[in-house]
Amino acid sequence: MRSFVSISELKAWVLSSEPDDMNRSLRALLEKNADIMELLQVLEETNLCGQEYFVVNDAIIVTYRMRLNLLTFMKRSLRADARIIGLPISMSRSGIFASDEASGRKAALEVIKREKGLTVALNTDYRLRGNSLTLSNFVFINRFRDFDEYLMAMRSSYRRNVLGVIEEGNGLVFRRIESSDFSTLHHMLYRSVVERSEYPLETLPIEFFRSYDSEIVEVRRTDGSLIAVLVLRGYGDTLTFMFCGFRREEGASLYHNLLIYVIRKGIEDGYKRIDMGQTSEAAKLRLGCTEEIKHLLVYHGNPVVNSVIRRASGRFSYRRYKVLHRVFRT
Template sequence: MFKKEMYKKIKSKEKYGFLIYSKASELPELWDEIAKENCFLKREFLGFLEDVNPCKQRYHINIKEEIILLDYGLKIDIFTFKKGFSLKFPINIVGIPLSVSSKGYSYMDDKGDILSDYIKKTMKAVILLNSDDKLKLTKGHTLSDFELSIRWSSFEDYLKSMRSHYRYRTTKALKKFEGVRVEAVSRNEFSKNLYRFYEEVYERSSSKLEKLSIDYFKKLPATILVFKDDDRELGFVQLKEAGNKLYFLFCGFDEDLNKEYDLYLNMIFHIIKYSIDHGFRLLSLGQTTEDIKSKAGAYEIDKYLYFSSKYKVINLLGNIFIKALSYKKQSQSYRVFKA
């Protein structure tokens, strides 16, 4: 545990019991303890993001109460989840400066009220993303997360466990992928063509946040699988391991070939196969494309966003616009497996 005497040696701004840092390298070791299993909130990963995706990150830690949070600046479209509307507004985000479903804060025990009060008192205008906690802030919905518990010894067992309708659908898709090779490439081999696939997926997305540079893919220690037919690249997926959990982070693919190969669906099935073959217990398939992931057997985890401002007028506007900021769930529940 972090020694009390070391507290006096820390030079940083302080507000309401929180120390504020601008560099992850300056954070005390206690930060990682409070982050717990959230690999995207660890100091090493945050330092990596400073390098590949700098966006005025700030790190807040309350040593006494054992609370941490990360916020960063971003100009967002407040109607991100509403088609036909657009209004970009500079705001702070409490979250990971990366399009993942993990939280940008953590605390020991039940300290949500202290976190809420700190945000209310200090932040001009902030959206807190991907929460699964009850906080005393204006609440809305954000994109749900989708996870799959891995309980099969092989991909064949996964198929056998499906109800007939879903097994037929899966088998039909897999036939379109016969002859496609899957190759693991090093991050240094991540090509401009693969990055172009990522850019195309990003531009098609209806829920854009930050766009990552090619350096992100070239520098992050992660698994990159490339799908090829002969020498033609069809697409790729990026996967990150964290103990017994596998995260599907990003992908890119040739939209013109999606129907011919059932490309995106087959990429999801291959990620599931990869997680089974490599002994993972839990697969995080992330947010978006809810229907496809649900029909592959993933279960939905509700996620919430919160809005707050220390200014009363902005707070009132936030209460009015929270519905515009919120995401309306589109997924349905499916009985994919026999039991």
């Protein structure tokens, strides 16, 4: 096992090592996930939080440190300093990069056992140990040529709801801006959503939005007043809805218009998948998204403490949304 404090150090070591089977696998991982590695480099510069990257055989494990509320899903507070296996940004991607599930699980567990204190693996695509869940992710699988075809494929009640939301949003002006033009007003709107989130993690500084090569869309009324901001990024065949910002008093109609804008854009730009992120399960499922289960592991290096955590593991687990929505006619 090797550890690195920056992605550039990790890349340099991989590229300078002898090209055996393990090294070739690591190079393939870096190439396949080049966009995420770029994101991690920007986060090192703008959101420094004890990032450390582990190479275990032919897998890469991304970690960072933060103070975490272990009882988030119970709406209670029990905060503890933890090493997180995951991306240091509120995205649903796992911090485990491996060629297959077996090697990813083995590498993650080696890193977890190495830590003496509390370690939390977030958003893993498969179970490491136990059955605890974190927030599900919601993905729109695009099989439509255009937005009208999407609407016509919906059952009538869901289509009426979407058209009603669009009607309520008449007059909203969506306009793309440069990352360098991300202002304190845009950042205030983003922070407004973070601060009222039921499941808060980190709050990114304004420098991240100004530095990262993303698609930023501001939303204004016809009178020119700024009411919302969207941050999107394409990763290969997937459009990712990274962040949004708006004030609570703007209401659910505005948020639903933001979701519909993202789906419309993803369809029109030809993406195969639109990653709509976690939270707001009902709103996203009613638009035709599918649920991706995400797993959670809480582990402590002290055997006594870890035994207590195992017995209480259900308290850390997310309760899934249980309503079935049959959005499409076929």
